[in-house]
Amino acid sequence: MLPEYLKIELNKTIKSSKLNDVQKKEIEKRIETTYDDSLLIPGEAIGIITAESFGEPSTQMTLNTFHFAGVAEMNVTVGLPRLIEIFDARKQPSTPKMELTLKSKYSKTIEQVREVAIRIKETKIGEVVNEIQMNLPKYRIELSLSRNVLRDLNLKTSDVVEALKKTFKNYEVKEDRWTIYVISKTKEIDLTDIYKLKEKVKNLHIQGLKGITQVLPIKTDEGYVVHCAGSNLKDAIELEEVESSTIKTNNLFEIADVLGIEAARVAIIKEAHGVISDQGLNINIRHIMLLADVMTRQGSLKGVTRTGITGEKESVLAKASFETPIKHLVAASLTGEVDELNSVIENVILNQPVPLGTGLPRLVVKVKK
Amino acid sequence: MKMAEQFNIKTHVLVPVHKKISNEEKEELFKKYNISFKQLPKILSNDSALEGLEVVSGDVVQIIRKSIDLGEVPYYRVVVNGKRI
Numbered sequence: 001m002l003p004e005y006l007k008i009e010l011n012k013t014i015k016s017s018k019l020n021d022v023q024k025k026e027i028e029k030r031i032e033t034t035y036d037d038s039l040l041i042p043g044e045a046i047g048i049i050t051a052e053s054f055g056e057p058s059t060q061m062t063l064n065t066f067h068f069a070g071v072a073e074m075n076v077t078v079g080l081p082r083l084i085e086i087f088d089a090r091k092q093p094s095t096p097k098m099e100l101t102l103k104s105k106y107s108k109t110i111e112q113v114r115e116v117a118i119r120i121k122e123t124k125i126g127e128v129v130n131e132i133q134m135n136l137p138k139y140r141i142e143l144s145l146s147r148n149v150l151r152d153l154n155l156k157t158s159d160v161v162e163a164l165k166k167t168f169k170n171y172e173v174k175e176d177r178w179t180i181y182v183i184s185k186t187k188e189i190d191l192t193d194i195y196k197l198k199e200k201v202k203n204l205h206i207q208g209l210k211g212i213t214q215v216l217p218i219k220t221d222e223g224y225v226v227h228c229a230g231s232n233l234k235d236a237i238e239l240e241e242v243e244s245s246t247i248k249t250n251n252l253f254e255i256a257d258v259l260g261i262e263a264a265r266v267a268i269i270k271e272a273h274g275v276i277s278d279q280g281l282n283i284n285i286r287h288i289m290l291l292a293d294v295m296t297r298q299g300s301l302k303g304v305t306r307t308g309i310t311g312e313k314e315s316v317l318a319k320a321s322f323e324t325p326i327k328h329l330v331a332a333s334l335t336g337e338v339d340e341l342n343s344v345i346e347n348v349i350l351n352q353p354v355p356l357g358t359g360l361p362r363l364v365v366k367v368k369k
Numbered sequence: 370m371k372m373a374e375q376f377n378i379k380t381h382v383l384v385p386v387h388k389k390i391s392n393e394e395k396e397e398l399f400k401k402y403n404i405s406f407k408q409l410p411k412i413l414s415n416d417s418a419l420e421g422l423e424v425v426s427g428d429v430v431q432i433i434r435k436s437i438d439l440g441e442v443p444y445y446r447v448v449v450n451g452k453r454i
Contacts, residue, residue, distance in 0.1 A: 003439055004440075005439050005440035005441075006438075006439065237376050237378070237381075238375075238376055244376045244380075244381070245380045245381050245382055246381075246382055247381070255383065257417070258378065258417055259378050259381055259383055259384050259417055259418065260378070260384060260387075260412075260416045260417040260418030260419070261412055261413070261416055261418070261446075262384065262385050262387070262412075262418055262432055262434075263378075263381065263383035263384045263385075263418065266383045266385070267383055285437060293410070296410070297410045297411065298410075298411055299410075299411035299412050299413040299416070299446070299449060299451060300413060300451070300452075
């Protein structure tokens with residue numbers, strides 16, 4: 001039986017061809033047989049086929065990182081390290097990256113694009129000051145602002161003062177032309193306190209999205225795309241200037257959190273397929289889809305690790321056979337766990353037929369009373 | 370920086386359509402594939418994509434996935450309570 005969608009597609013193609021009725025019937029019959037033959041049969045060991053399909057090509061991947069065109073310090077993890085990162089479901093990718101497409105309204109000129117990009121990049125106080133001085137006798141620290149940097153970042157002294165006032169409510173904030181004073185209200189303050197205050201002030205966020213360390217606007221066919229080093233989907237999605245519906249990030253956990261588990265599944269498939277095809281390799285996308293389905297099965301992202309999908313397994317022996325066997329066996333014997341021997345690996349260990357292929361069906365006997 | 374109006378995540382390209390199915394449809398589904406709740410994949414009740422659907426634990430959500438060669442394919446997840454991440 002062909003699925004609806006294929007039937008419609010087939011009918012369209014047949015209608016537009018110049019074939020007689022007998023030929024049409026024959027084509028339909030053959031396509032249907034081919035389709036039925038290519039379906040999986042119950043009990044097929046698809047997991048191991050997926051593992052093999054990934055295993056062989058991934059030995060040929062390069063370990064190099066790819067350098068971002070034109071920018072020295074912006075490089076992205078690709079190849080095998082990235083693939084491992086995706087399937088282990090690491091909380092933070094080693095090189096988080098985001099792509100924001102700007103609305104055409106906000107990307108008419110290069111200057112406008114640059115201005116938006118600057119406002120996306122995270123700016124801390126430490127970047128806009130020439131120096132921070134600690135003045136212990138007067139219980140204060142003195143920030144001398146850099147006029148040039150402030151102008152480049154479209155910031156005013158008042159922006160900095162406001163940010164300081166918001167965070168340091170226990171301190172008095174005064175401004176005097178290009179100098180800002182943060183003064184302690186209590187007199188009981190020693191050098192360690194004032195040093196801590198200085199470090200805090202230095203790292204205070206004044207503009208942009210948290211975590212975005214670099215921005216790079218690139219012109220494409222669809223308009224300007226801002227490539228960001230660092231990822232902050234939650235805040236980026238609310239930006240007025242950005243086309244929110246097409247934001248891309250390589251942080252899968254952020255996607256799962258902000259857009260839901262189904263979106264994370266699509267993202268896993270896209271990311272993994274991208275990594276593989278970038279290396280010039282070809283793994284059928286259905287293998288990646290299977291893996292993505294398994295990783296998102298529990299409603300949250302689970303990696304292929306002993307704490308992830310293997311840890312979800314019911315069988316003690318199955319868990320023990322993956323990683324850290326002694327830990328699992330000790331924990332299981334302490335709690336008195338029972339292994340029902342329902343799956344493959346535990347039956348392999350015990351030298352029994354595994355529930356795969358012809359081993360899958362079992363006898364069901366109805367006993368007459 | 371100016372903030373846009375609350376972005377509706379359902380319009381994002383990565384998010385497929387989520388739909389709550391009725392009890393009759395639920396039974397039909399279980400009968401068709403000869404399965405029970407336990408065998409369905411899960412989705413957390415506080416999942417972002419379920420906003421506004423008013424689902425409770427035990428409901429089944431239909432997800433219209435876009436397949437590469439089969440057009441639109443329905444997929445089902447059962448709603449469970451739990452912590453994200």
